[in-house]
Amino acid sequence: MKVDWTALLQVFGATLLVTVLVVTLFVVGIRALSGDKKVPAYASFAGCVAVVLYGLSLIVF
Amino acid sequence: MDPALVVIIVVVTALIFDFTNGFHDTANAMATSIATGALKPRTAVALSAVLNLVGAFLSVEVAKTISGGIVDDAQITPAIIFGGLVGAIMWNLVTWYVGLPSSSSHALFGGLIGAAWVASGVDAIHFAKVVDKVLVPAIVAPLVAGLVAAIATIVVYRLKKAADPRVAHTGFKVGQVASASLVSLAHGTNDAQKTMGIITLALITSGSLAPGSGPPTWVIVSAGLAIAAGTYLGGWRITHTLGRGLTTIEPAQGFAAQTSTATAILASSHLGFALSTTHVASGGIMGSGLGRDRRGVKWGTMGKMAAGWLLTLPAAGIVGALAGKWASTGTGGIIGVAAIGIVVSLVIWIMARREPVKPEHIVDEVAAQAELHKVAA
Secondary structure, three states, rough: OOOOOOHHHHHHHHHHHHHHHHHHHHHHHHHHHOOOOOHHHHHHHHHHHHHHHHHHHHOOO | OOOOHHHHHHHHHHHHHHHHHHHHHHHHHHHHHHHOOOOOOOHHHHHHHHHHHHHHHOOHHHHHHHHHHOOOOOOOOOHHHHHHHHHHHHHHHHHHHHOOOOOOOOOOOHHHHHHHHHHHHHHHHHHOHHHHHHHHHHHHHHHHHHHHHHHHHHHHHHHHOOOOOOHHHHHHHHHHHHHHHHHHHHHHHHHHHHHHHHHHHHHOOOOOOOOOOOOOOHHHHHHHHHHHHHHOOOOOHHHHHHHHHHOOHHHHHHHHHHHHHHHHHHHHHHOOOOOOOOHHHHHHHHHHHHHHHHHOOHHHHHHHHHHHHHHHHHHHHHHHHHHHHHHHHHHHHHHHHHHHHHHHHHHHHHHHOOOOHHHHHHHHHHHOOOOOOOOOO
């Protein structure tokens, strides 16, 4: 029985990093939007989209 | 019976399983969005179906885990795979009927392992691979999703204090739909691949494909379509348990839970872990409930779900073992297993129709509590 703990640790690390990054960017965007700061808000949302697309591209290619 | 015919029966049965999987699992992706009113049930389900289809094309790692690892393809036959599949479908239908979000994936593994074990002996199963790629991820992935969801929820609630509540409310509803879409995509990626893996395994055991092959394109396309169709047509009953029973969810919290769930599933799929999307989604919802308020989680419901999870592998294994043993005895066995499978499915379908849960019912029930948005103590 050999369990690949490194792979599981990678799953944990990737999940933690990506999730915290995406939700933080998103909330920052919402805060900016509340203060009517359009440009930083959209930059944050674009950041979210970029992180997600990058993650998906890692899986596909 | 002509071996080619047996393979065709396995392919059709696997696609039916895939359909029931979509039918069963719509809830995982869309429950929280429906519960908070971010999406109308019908829109939610249609969106989820399309994304499941797209997800099926993203990766083949999980399919390879199933077709090339957990059982010895030299020792089993398409008839045994058929028995395992019937066992999995039976278990899926029963849990669907009683509204238990058990795992379609574990039903599949249970059925396959049970059938192979009884029909070909214990050597036919690669237990090391089962532990490494199925059992350990089954425990770790929901914990990872839960822990990360808890952290993400704390981050979201800390940071959103400074935001205008109205902007935040609308914003998180959009975020929730986006993250729910990612969960659907992740679901298609992990779960459609299990069917591809099974069909590929059947093709390998019948000699149509070389051992170690990946799924052919027609297998990928048909598995994607079957899961999408099932997603579109099913799931109201389980959405009911998962969206409301477990913990009461706000859009911001749903967003945090789903982002964590989708990421955990996608990362695992990439490494070929064939995990249960149901378990990961439940872990995510639980974790975010804890992150928001420790008293907010209904441990009773959680206990019942965990019991269902523990039961799935052995229960589907026993049904799969019986069906696999019988199916491997010859033509009569295959016909007998098919007949019993069809009869049981029909009975459950008729029983379910007696007390249907329609999308309209869910909307009404959600509307009644939509104003509250408080964590149930």
